[in-house]
Amino acid sequence: MPKHAQRRTLLGAVAAAPWWWAAFVGTASAQSSTAGSDALDERVRAAVLVRGGLSLDIPVIVETGTSVPIVLFADPSQLRPGVRVTRLGIIAPKNPRPVALDMELGALMSQARIATNIRLGASQSVTGVALLSDGTVWQQSIAVVLTGSACYDGT
Incomplete structure (x- = not known):
């Protein structure tokens, strides 16, 4: 075997070593269908719920x-100073x-605006949620009529 082939084999093994280590050490498990909603419920259970201040497109x-x-957008003109x-979250x-999006925003984020695509399994009322630093929760819901489902396999 040529010397450069042995070197390539060794370099390939060294490069793949962290991935193999993670495969043997780490364990993975599927998220239960209610795990996300339970976590979101815990965060907003004691919060003051306010309709408005949030735009759901x-x-x-x-x-x-x-x-x-x-598109989920929190109106900055509705915020009090220092808040x-x-x-931001989207619940279907x-x-x-049910929790389609749960995103923590950093202090340096200039605008609380998220644009994304989600999957919907049935016609339902989709709810956008914004948690403010003072504990207030803004909420906006829109009823969406679906003519064909995307969640045939339960995901």
């Missing part, structure tokens, strides 16, 4: 739930995993 009639565009948005209660 999502189509009200969707052909397929595979990829539904959604900021610390978390009829999905197998």
